[in-house]
Amino acid sequence: MEPEQPAIEVLDLTKSYGPRKAIDRISFEVAPGQVVGFLGPNGAGKSTTMRILCGIMPATSGIVRVCGIPVASQSGEVKKHIGYMPESNPLPEDMRVIEYLRYRARLKEIPARRIRDRVEEAMEVCELHRKPRRRLIGTLSKGFRQRVGIADAILAEPEVIVMDEPTIGLDPHQILSIRNLIDSLRGRMTVIISSHILPEIELCCDRVIIINQGRVVANGTSQSLRERFLPMTRYRVRTTLRAEGMATLLPAVSPELALESSAQTEGMCEYLMEAPSHLDLTEAFIDALRARQARIHEVARLQPNLEDIFMSATKRSWDESLPEDKADDTRENETDKTPAQT
Numbered sequence: 001m002e003p004e005q006p007a008i009e010v011l012d013l014t015k016s017y018g019p020r021k022a023i024d025r026i027s028f029e030v031a032p033g034q035v036v037g038f039l040g041p042n043g044a045g046k047s048t049t050m051r052i053l054c055g056i057m058p059a060t061s062g063i064v065r066v067c068g069i070p071v072a073s074q075s076g077e078v079k080k081h082i083g084y085m086p087e088s089n090p091l092p093e094d095m096r097v098i099e100y101l102r103y104r105a106r107l108k109e110i111p112a113r114r115i116r117d118r119v120e121e122a123m124e125v126c127e128l129h130r131k132p133r134r135r136l137i138g139t140l141s142k143g144f145r146q147r148v149g150i151a152d153a154i155l156a157e158p159e160v161i162v163m164d165e166p167t168i169g170l171d172p173h174q175i176l177s178i179r180n181l182i183d184s185l186r187g188r189m190t191v192i193i194s195s196h197i198l199p200e201i202e203l204c205c206d207r208v209i210i211i212n213q214g215r216v217v218a219n220g221t222s223q224s225l226r227e228r229f230l231p232m233t234r235y236r237v238r239t240t241l242r243a244e245g246m247a248t249l250l251p252a253v254s255p256e257l258a259l260e261s262s263a264q265t266e267g268m269c270e271y272l273m274e275a276p277s278h279l280d281l282t283e284a285f286i287d288a289l290r291a292r293q294a295r296i297h298e299v300a301r302l303q304p305n306l307e308d309i310f311m312s313a314t315k316r317s318w319d320e321s322l323p324e325d326k327a328d329d330t331r332e333n334e335t336d337k338t339p340a341q342t
């Protein structure tokens with residue numbers, strides 16, 4: 001692969017199931033070594049896109065290349081460059097972890113002399129190399145089964161790993177350890193992960209792609225999406241300064257600041273404010289409050305998180321709406337919200 005070549009290229013990809021378009025002319029690229037979150041509400045088309053990427057399902061139209069190899073004409077070759085962890089990953093209950101991974105290594109045509117080392121390495125990365133190695137898969141917790149799925153995906157050292165909901169159904173400890181595992185792949189492999197657990201995606205992904213109703217509605221870093229979708233910054237200030245004093249202080253901090261709400265409790269006032277930019281006004285607040293000899297209990301800049309961005313990006317595409325034949329089942333209950341446009 002040439003250095004500048006994207007690890008994944010998707011151009012005008014469309015997939016129809018009968019008359020319904022599950023994905024509709026989506027395009028995006030992923031650079032080598034990036035960890036990208038692939039987000040969208042239920043039925044948005046994430047699994048469909050991932051299956052096409054991995055050569056498991058044909059597209060209706062459009063181009064997909066993995067490491068420069070066209071998936072449509074060379075799906076067998078693409079499978080050598082990609083490790084896929086499907087959303088529901090059926091594992092044989094009655095095989096031991098090590099047996100299963102060796103079996104998978106043979107299926108992946110890893111040369112016989114390398115199988116032992118590759119299985120050991122994959123188990124080590126996924127922390128299966130101690131006790132779990134000899135355990136029957138049927139006796140493992142869900143978190144460890146997910147690890148077996150990830151170990152399988154990285155076994156043949158593919159350039160690209162595709163994980164469909166790797167943390168679904170896991171408890172917070174298991175989620176953290178899967179996040180650390182994904183972190184350890186950064187830079188070594190290109191990783192694309194779909195998830196509904198947005199704080200996790202924000203913590204472990206370099207970039208996010210959000211799809212809704214089969215279309216890409218956002219693509220960028222959390223910061224760039226924040227600026228695009230939520231170009232406001234909110235502040236929470238807790239101080240002894242009363243409302244009248246705050247009304248005259250705000251224009252001094254920034255003429256664009258708007259007071260959203262205020263509450264008073266036992267000598268303490270709490271204010272929520274919004275400014276239409278990402279400028280950091282924290283210092284200006286502190287200076288202005290000090291100049292008025294007010295006691296400061298808190299000046300917090302409240303950055304929107306990925307969940308806020310997701311809600312805004314997917315709401316926007318609801319509002320823009322799609323022709324009725326592209327609407328998802330869930331739209332049927334939403335008809336009073338937005339009329340469909342053509």
Ligand SMILES: Nc1ncnc2c1ncn2[C@@H]1O[C@H](COP(=O)(O)OP(=O)(O)OP(=O)(O)O)[C@@H](O)[C@H]1O
Pocket residue numbers: 017022040041042043044045046047048049328329
């Ligand atoms: N085999 C299929 N036959 C018909 N329609 C399908 C098929 N697979 C998926 N769909 C439909 O395509 C759309 C996209 O489904 P897909 O599973 O790709 O979404 P998703 O974003 O992965 O959803 P989830 O988060 O719920 O897993 C949905 O409307 C779904 O009902």
